[in-house]
Amino acid sequence: MRATFFQCGANVRRLPEVSREVAAAGHEIGNHTDTHTGLYLKSPDFIYRELRRLEIAYRRPTGVRPGLFRAPYGARWFGLRDAQRRLGLMGVMWSNLGAGLEMAGCKSVAAARKGRAKMGPFSACMMGAGSKGGRISE
Numbered sequence: 341m342r343a344t345f346f347q348c349g350a351n352v353r354r355l356p357e358v359s360r361e362v363a364a365a366g367h368e369i370g371n372h373t374d375t376h377t378g379l380y381l382k383s384p385d386f387i388y389r390e391l392r393r394l395e396i397a398y399r400r401p402t403g404v405r406p407g408l409f410r411a412p413y414g415a416r417w418f419g420l421r422d423a424q425r426r427l428g429l430m431g432v433m434w435s436n437l438g439a440g441l442e443m444a445g446c447k448s449v450a451a452a453r454k455g456r457a458k459m460g461p462f463s464a465c466m467m468g469a470g471s472k473g474g475r476i477s478e
């Protein structure tokens with residue numbers, strides 16, 4: 341099974357071997373900004389730089405340019421669409437949340453944890469270490 345891993349530039353620079361291994365295994369890396377900051381209330385230039393810095397960071401260990409983008413926290417703001425267009429990034433969201441990202445009343449979290457979530461070939465499941473001490477968020 342192939343998957344897309346949305347990574348941040350700061351983590352790619354810290355652990356380039358992980359990005360290299362993921363790419364070598366045939367998985368795709370998606371752009372998840374450079375520092376995982378929320379893009380709301382930010383200038384279009386700031387947003388562009390966040391996306392561009394991930395691209396630069398990821399190219400170093402892999403030689404690959406990401407084609408997908410997922411906004412941290414799903415937050416989109418003025419200027420994001422233009423930055424995506426300039427960098428050739430298609431935006432994606434998610435259909436299931438995973439550990440550490442529970443939302444009250446979200447039945448898909450419980451279903452995903454029990455392996456009963458309905459996942460298709462284009463489903464998106466957001467999982468990760470979250471904010472409870474994990475090294476790589478989301």
Ligand SMILES: [Zn+2]
Nearest residue numbers: 412413477478
């Ligand atoms: Zn994230």
